[in-house]
Amino acid sequence: MATQGPIHDPNAALDPMIDPQTGEYAVIAPGHNFKSVTQKIAGIVLTADTPWAWTGGLFLAATVALGVVIGVTWLVLKGVGIWGVTIPGAWGFAIINFVWWIGIGHAGTLISAILLLFKQTWRNSINRFAEAMTIFAVCCAGLFPLLHVGRPWLGYWLLPYPNTMNLWPQFRSPLAWDVFAVSTYATISVVFWYIGMIPDFGTLRDRAKLPLAKAFYGMLSLGWRGSTRHWIRYESASLLLAGLSTPLVLSVHTTISFDFAVAAMAGWHTTIFPPYFVAGAVYSGFAMVLTLAIPIRKFYHLEDLVTLRHLDNMAKVMLTTGSIVAYGYGMEVFMSWYSASHWEFFMMWNRMFGPMGWAYWILILTNIAIPLTTLWSRKLRVNVGYLFFLSFVVNIGMWFERFVIVVTSLYRDYLPSSWGTYRATKWDYILFLGTWGMFTFLFLLFARFAPMIPMSEIRMMLPQTKVHHPGADAEVVTQEAL
Amino acid sequence: MPVHEGVYGLIAEFNTPSELVHATEMAHRAGYRRMECYTPYPVEEAAEALRFHKTGVPLMCLLGGLMGLVTGYGMEVWVNTLGYPLNIAGRPLFSWPAFVIPGYEWTILFAGLSAAFGMLAQNGLPQLYHPLFNAPNFRDGATTDKFFLCLEAHDPKFSATETRVFLEGFSPVSVVEVDH
Numbered sequence: 001m002a003t004q005g006p007i008h009d010p011n012a013a014l015d016p017m018i019d020p021q022t023g024e025y026a027v028i029a030p031g032h033n034f035k036s037v038t039q040k041i042a043g044i045v046l047t048a049d050t051p052w053a054w055t056g057g058l059f060l061a062a063t064v065a066l067g068v069v070i071g072v073t074w075l076v077l078k079g080v081g082i083w084g085v086t087i088p089g090a091w092g093f094a095i096i097n098f099v100w101w102i103g104i105g106h107a108g109t110l111i112s113a114i115l116l117l118f119k120q121t122w123r124n125s126i127n128r129f130a131e132a133m134t135i136f137a138v139c140c141a142g143l144f145p146l147l148h149v150g151r152p153w154l155g156y157w158l159l160p161y162p163n164t165m166n167l168w169p170q171f172r173s174p175l176a177w178d179v180f181a182v183s184t185y186a187t188i189s190v191v192f193w194y195i196g197m198i199p200d201f202g203t204l205r206d207r208a209k210l211p212l213a214k215a216f217y218g219m220l221s222l223g224w225r226g227s228t229r230h231w232i233r234y235e236s237a238s239l240l241l242a243g244l245s246t247p248l249v250l251s252v253h254t255t256i257s258f259d260f261a262v263a264a265m266a267g268w269h270t271t272i273f274p275p276y277f278v279a280g281a282v283y284s285g286f287a288m289v290l291t292l293a294i295p296i297r298k299f300y301h302l303e304d305l306v307t308l309r310h311l312d313n314m315a316k317v318m319l320t321t322g323s324i325v326a327y328g329y330g331m332e333v334f335m336s337w338y339s340a341s342h343w344e345f346f347m348m349w350n351r352m353f354g355p356m357g358w359a360y361w362i363l364i365l366t367n368i369a370i371p372l373t374t375l376w377s378r379k380l381r382v383n384v385g386y387l388f389f390l391s392f393v394v395n396i397g398m399w400f401e402r403f404v405i406v407v408t409s410l411y412r413d414y415l416p417s418s419w420g421t422y423r424a425t426k427w428d429y430i431l432f433l434g435t436w437g438m439f440t441f442l443f444l445l446f447a448r449f450a451p452m453i454p455m456s457e458i459r460m461m462l463p464q465t466k467v468h469h470p471g472a473d474a475e476v477v478t479q480e481a482l
Numbered sequence: 483m484p485v486h487e488g489v490y491g492l493i494a495e496f497n498t499p500s501e502l503v504h505a506t507e508m509a510h511r512a513g514y515r516r517m518e519c520y521t522p523y524p525v526e527e528a529a530e531a532l533r534f535h536k537t538g539v540p541l542m543c544l545l546g547g548l549m550g551l552v553t554g555y556g557m558e559v560w561v562n563t564l565g566y567p568l569n570i571a572g573r574p575l576f577s578w579p580a581f582v583i584p585g586y587e588w589t590i591l592f593a594g595l596s597a598a599f600g601m602l603a604q605n606g607l608p609q610l611y612h613p614l615f616n617a618p619n620f621r622d623g624a625t626t627d628k629f630f631l632c633l634e635a636h637d638p639k640f641s642a643t644e645t646r647v648f649l650e651g652f653s654p655v656s657v658v659e660v661d662h
Contacts, residue, residue, distance in 0.1 A: 034522060034627030160557060168566035171558045172573065172580040180554075180584040184591040191598045198607075203522070203625040222608035225615070226624050229534050230605045231524035236539040237601035244543075244594045248587075255583055459523040467527040468500040 017307060025309035025382070027122045028461055032304065037458045041200075041451050042207050044300050053299065054448060061441035067434025071427055072147065080150050082427045089410045089422035094148035096402040097432050099256055100284070101141035101439075102182065103277075103398065105189070106249050107285020108134030112192060113245035116238070122313055124457035125305045129296065129446070130289050131193040136442040137288070138186045140435040145178065147431075174258040181255040188248055192241045198224050199234075200451040253278045260405065266347035267409035270335060276328030283321040283367075284398035286314050290391035294384055296447065305453055308382045315381040318371065318394065325401075326368045343414060351408040355421065359404050366397030486662040490613035491517075491634040492645050494654035495623060499525050502629035505652040506531035509633060512648065516637035520614070520630040522623075539601050546596025547589045554588030555581055617660045632660070 017026050028037075075082060085092040108130035115123040146152045158179045160169050169176045202224035205217040224230070257277035260268040290311065297306040336348035351360050370393050374380050381387070412419045446452070459465065496502045499521065506519055506528055519528040529535070558581040562568070567575050602608070614620050614632065624630055631654075633645050642659065649657045 038522075038626045160561060166566065168561040170568055170570065171562050171584060172570055172577050177583040177587075180587040184587040187591060188594040191594060195598050195601070199523075199625065206621040206625045218610060222602065223610045223612060224607065224625070225612055225620075226520045226522060227605075228519040228521060228525065228528045228532060230607070231521065232526075232529045232534060233537040233539050233601045233604055235524050236537045237543075237597045240540060240543045240597040241594055244547075244590050244597070248590045248594075251583065251586060251590075258583075456523045465499060465523070465525075467503050467525065 025307055025312060027125070027307060027309050028458065029304035029307065032462060033464055034459050034462065037305065037462070038203060038207070038455050040302070040305070041453050041455050041458070042204055044447070045204055045449060045451060046208055046213065050448065051299075054444060058441065058444045061437045061444060064437025065434055065441045066437070067430045068143070068438050069434070071431035071434050072143075074427060075147055075431075076152070080148065082425060084422060084424040084428055085148075086420070088413055088418055088420045089407060091406050091410060092422055093424050093428040093432055094144040095259075096399065096406050097435065098141050098144040098148075099277075099402045099406075100399050101137045101144075101435065102185075102256065103253065103281030103284045103402075104288045104395070105134040105137035105141065105185075105285065106253060106278070106281035107289050108132070108137075109185075109189060109245050109249040110282050110285065111289070112196070113242040113249065116242040117246060120313075121461055122310060124461055125307075125453055126289060126293060126310055126314075127457075128193075128196065128450075128454045129292060129443075129452050130285075131189065131196065132443065132446045132450070132452075133285075133288060133292060134189050135186070135193060136439050136446075137285075138182070138189060139442065140439050142182060142186065143435065145182075174255065174262045177255045178259060181252045185248060185252045188241070188245060192238075192245060195234075195237065195241065196454060197450060198222055199226065199456040200454060202226065203455055204451065250278055253281045265409045265413065266341070266343040267332075267336075267351065267405065270332065272328055272331050272335075276325065276331075279321045279324035279328065280398060280401060283318055283325055284395055286318045286321070287391040287394035287398070290314055290318075290387050291395065292443065294388045294391070296452065298384075300447075300452075302453065305458060308384075311384065311387055312378070312381045315375050315387060315390075319375040322367065322372050322375070322394070326372060329364070329368070347409060347412075350412050351404060354408065354412065356404075356408055356411075359400050359407070363397055363400040363404055366393045367401060368397075371397075486613070488662060489635045489642060490616075490660045490662050491632045491640070492642070492649060492657055492659055493520075493614065493617055493620065493630050493632040494649040494652065494657045495619055496629040496631070496652075496654050499527070499629055501652065501654070502631055503527045503531050505631050505649070505654070508652070509631065509648070513639050514633050514637055514645075516634040516640075518632050518634070520620070520624045520632065522625055522627060522629075525629070537601075538604055539597055542600030542604075543593050543597035546600070547593030549596075550588040550590070550592025551585055553592070555585035558584055613660050613662045617658050619656060619658060620660075628655070 017029060018024070019026055083092060083094065085094065108127075111123050111130040112127040112134075115127075146155050149155060149158075157167070158169060158176070169179075171177075198221055201217045201221035205214055205221045208214045208217055254274040254277065257273035261270060261273040263269065293306055293310070293314075297303050333348055336344040339345075351357070371390055374386070374390070407422045411422050494505060496505065502519055502521070503525065506517070509517055510531060510533065517532065519525065519532065521528060559576060562577070562581070563575045569575075614624075614630075619628070620630065622628070631649070633640060633649065635642075639645075646657055646659075
């Protein structure tokens, strides 16, 4: 991910964060050693005085998260009729939000798994909280289809298990595939995340002062002691989990796109959906990583570890996946004409110029017009304020993408006599907003009580890790060590 | 578990991975076998010096994945053809392409869980107590910035005095005796 070419900023040559040989931002600020990175990251967790802003943020997030409590309670009492879903728009916010949240989660897996396989070591700084983001996003996502089934307390009927009713799931339905894909994704993400944290919990156990903290992190670390044999098996397992998560993350959003693509609806029944959904998922996910990383690095003064290089690289990934998404949009328009299908043609006309055409143009503006014109500029890619703004723009755009896909195909389908419209109710909004609060609440708890940046992996990126061959230059070794 | 008493081993503390790898290599050449390095991050050179190459984790992962595939796919076929046959729009009961995704997901699920829990099982974790935690300097450094070599007492070559002299020859920060 190296940017070629000269730097246009004349002051850049003086910037200590820029490597003079490559013109590239350093992944980690120079001057760090094993102890300093450990102190920096462990200090955030082990500090006795919790920042007041954290407490305030947690309180605010908890308040917003009450939307979930209230929204779900009222839903259970009244039924899904309180939502805007009806015929013909039977899939409303529930499915939009489900796809949106789970798409956000995908960037975490991409960073932790795919970039690990490609040996992109810069990912080490951001992979832990991106994985946390994945898990919390999947928590929010999973809520929606479960509630949408109408009687969530019978949700376990979706699972295959022997029962006295002699009923089994019907495996030819994409909705049954979803259950398997999302539950596997949630499980493997949690396992990968936890396995990754075990050595860091060991560090926290050893550095904790309070007996309660020692016991807490001691339990979580499972007695990790950094034995070399353990490390080798651990690395082997991490690599295998990365290798398994890679096809998993691609399959999850593919399966979700099958929920649409398998149905014989104009606008849904297309073969481009799987790759286009996966790219869109990664696009929105990286936007969310930026939304989280930018305030965190500022608030916890982690600019040395989450550097401009990371932001630049993430912006490049967004540029790439955003371009794939733009290709997907273009291909949808092209195929609605080239297929010579009357229904496809009408669907696209209706999507663009029908009563809900405004949603399509918001999507084009926020997913394509704004990001894909500006992200080419390196200056903007390392402009923290702009990226923060852009991350919101893209997430709004990706939400509207799902809105457009779900709603415009459904509300005006084949038979004009059955046309209707879709209007979300206040309960739709309350629950959606509530999941925002829930996500933030969980993320703030994570930031306070777990190591946000993998310490063992950051240590591996430091120059001190270089092993000199024994015997040959023993004196040089000791001098360098000092 | 048998009751252990007495000396567990001697641990030498080093400041750099190079010194650790050198000492480990020399200890291996001197004939020590029951030994282990402890580092704050994976040091592959230390594993080489210990002559530790193969792990059983990939095999466990493979077996788990195959088990998941057979379980998942087999269950789907049984459910949709024998257990609870349903005619969905006249499509064949054995609709093999439709069964691919859940079978695929369970392959990954079982393989991932086998890799993770297999790794923990092979490492003997969780193990909340270990004699090394008794060493006063171990917990200060082993998970932060120090590198330890432990020569264990049940090695036939181990001797509380000679092994200490041997380890001190590498000018470590300290050599500490660890009790069970």
